[in-house]
Amino acid sequence: MSCGRDGDLGGPTEKCGVVGASLAGRDAARPLYYSLYALQHRGQESAGIVTHDGFQQHDHVSMGLVGDAFTEADIDGLKGSAGIGHVRYPTAGSVDKSCAQPFTVSFKSGSLALSHNGNLVNSDEIRDELAGKGHAFTSDGDTEVIAHDLARNLLEEDLVRAVKRTMNRIHGSYSLAIMHDETVLGVRDPEGNRPLVIGEVEDGYVIASESSAIDTIDGELVRDVRPGELVVLRPDGEGYDTYQLVERDRPAHCFFEHVYFARPDSVIDDNLVYEVRRELGRKLWEESGIESDVVMPVPDSGRAFASGYAEAAQEDGSNVEFAEGLMKNRYVGRTFIMPTQDERERAVRLKLNPIKSTVEGRTVTIIDDSIVRGTTSTQLVRLLKDCGAEEVHMRIGAPPIIAPCYMGINMATREELIASDKSVEEIREAISADSLAYLSKEAIADALSVSQSDLCLGCVTGEYPYDIDDEETDRDVTRPVIDGASD
């Protein structure tokens, strides 16, 4: 099901970003465009906006980065005060325009546009069932399946009941921005696996994957959309209505949003990501701090961890210096596509360069958020030693990643994950570090002030909150009944 991407740089790559807006008396396209810009880190494959002017839909969906996907004329052509948008990193379906979003469907009861962040684990079953009823699909992804299912339900039900029916059929992670005619909706999956927030702007309301997208358009964060909740933005920006459509005993928030994916300036489920990362850095010092001359982050996402780690070390009386000793080439993105391991290694070299004077003749601790394939850490340890570091210690702000993600994060396959079959000591040896330590699951739950059972820790435990063929599930999961859908 997962399309994977042969040869990405190696790190856990991004997930999609969704936005929606319902405004009074001005076109929604420009604020949507700026909010997509703010969510660019979540997906770089394609970008799109669909608006509605009260009479008809307008859309522009293109491959590439937000800044390249739209011209001024494209934005001006997107008329209407309601709209939704999307930036994609593929996790299911082809890596081409056929899967670029928002998806649009025209049907008897009106028009529908849909943006999705997440990954369904039962889309094939629903696709087959709908295809048997005559639905013609134009893509091989999971998102179009949601759009068709909802369009079908809208033929028989009102909007809220139709959404509920679809939520009872689809299984997996999904944060959705939907537009039915000119009504914009936000939906978060019952486990709250992917983030979604509501924001208020001067003349209306917005929904977005992350609050930083709301900040960018001078809006105020109202709150997170609750797991299993539907939010309906009233046309013309006059507030919103909410419906708790599906209840679960406990959520399964993705901890990796906080560790790596989300922007540090975003607030997710009431936690400012920057503060969570700093706290994780402090806990890393408490759990496995080591004396060294200098501590430095692996940019970008290691930064907040390293500042927390160094602060906790200094409070404990350590003389460790905090330095930004690794410079990152800002023009090399997170998803630098490289077909071979050799090229991936060169890509890391292209991306990161040490400042020799900060490491020469010194003992160095480098802090990163995660090790996936081990490409970055292997390269960095070698580079730092080549620059004259006496010792290189590595500290990681997450537990070892031992299993794939099925919920919308395009990590590597199990075989590629360096921790899938190696102990921490074996990994230390493989990356040639003088010492290596990871953070515990307990520390992650503590920093987020939740219990471990409220998190999706599938990639670090191999036990998933969803029923995935050939994988263990860590809870009772009732799979949706596909035939004869019911409320």
Ligand SMILES: O=P(O)(O)OC[C@H]1O[C@H](OP(=O)(O)OP(=O)(O)O)[C@H](O)[C@@H]1O
């Ligand atoms: O073990 P690996 O397979 O090398 O993957 C791990 C690295 O990938 C990620 O960084 P990435 O370069 O994707 O993004 P960042 O610059 O935002 O940290 C992550 O932060 C690690 O640095």
Ligand SMILES: NC(=O)CC[C@H](N)C(=O)O
């Ligand atoms: N990264 C995502 O959230 C991907 C959404 C959807 N599964 C797709 O591949 O288009």
Ligand SMILES: [Mg+2]
């Ligand atoms: Mg990194």
